[in-house]
Amino acid sequence: MLGYTLNMLIFLIVSAVVLVLDLVTKIFLWGGGFTVIPSVLSVPTEKVRNYGAAFGLSLPIWFLIVMTFAILALGICFYIRFKRGRKSKLYNIGCAFILGGAIGNLADRIFLGYVRDFIRFDFFNFPIFNLADAFLNIGLVLIVIYLIFFSRERKSAKVKS
Numbered sequence: 008m009l010g011y012t013l014n015m016l017i018f019l020i021v022s023a024v025v026l027v028l029d030l031v032t033k034i035f036l037w038g039g040g041f042t043v044i045p046s047v048l049s050v051p052t053e054k055v056r057n058y059g060a061a062f063g064l065s066l067p068i069w070f071l072i073v074m075t076f077a078i079l080a081l082g083i084c085f086y087i088r089f090k091r092g093r094k095s096k097l098y099n100i101g102c103a104f105i106l107g108g109a110i111g112n113l114a115d116r117i118f119l120g121y122v123r124d125f126i127r128f129d130f131f132n133f134p135i136f137n138l139a140d141a142f143l144n145i146g147l148v149l150i151v152i153y154l155i156f157f158s159r160e161r162k163s164a165k166v167k168s
Contacts, residue, residue: 018103025107029139030114033123042129049127055135056121075113079106098153104146111139 040052115122124135 014099018099018106021100021103022107022110025104025139025142026111026114029108029111029137029142032138033111033115033125037123037125039125046129049129050125051127051135055124056119057124057135058121072113072116075109075116079109079113095153095157097149097157101146101149101153104142104149108139108142108146111142112137 036050038052038054039050042049112122122137122139124137124140126137126141127133127135
């Protein structure tokens with residue numbers, strides 16, 4: 008039980024760190040207008056307001072808020088449901104990244120009516136995004152990697168014993 012509580016505490020701390028990083032970068036970098044890596048990565052001067060979904064897809068704000076709450080609820084249920092059998096740090100970090108990123112963008116939508124985007128790739132035409140978007144996608148990739156490569160090993164180890 009102590010291990011489960013400790014894992015949940017770490018999960019919540021990682022989620023909170025992701026949330027704080029997202030909100031702090033939005034406050035200090037949004038509209039900053041500087042180059043991070045020449046010809047690769049920059050922060051645009053214009054304050055990019057994303058009223059749509061991820062990467063500028065156009066959807067109504069009420070739908071985005073409802074979907075965010077639904078994703079958060081499903082994410083928490085998914086985490087709690089599978090947590091007891093899954094001790095993988097990769098899986099837990101992926102879930103924490105998704106939770107922190109979703110709450111970061113949800114906070115913008117609720118309090119501002121839009122999401123602040125400020126990260127631009129200069130070497131190809133990709134929609135401007137924010138740190139929450141990055142954490143959401145990285146979290147999803149970590150969970151997929153876990154499910155594809157490590158979940159089966161745990162199942163086959165249980166079957167053999």
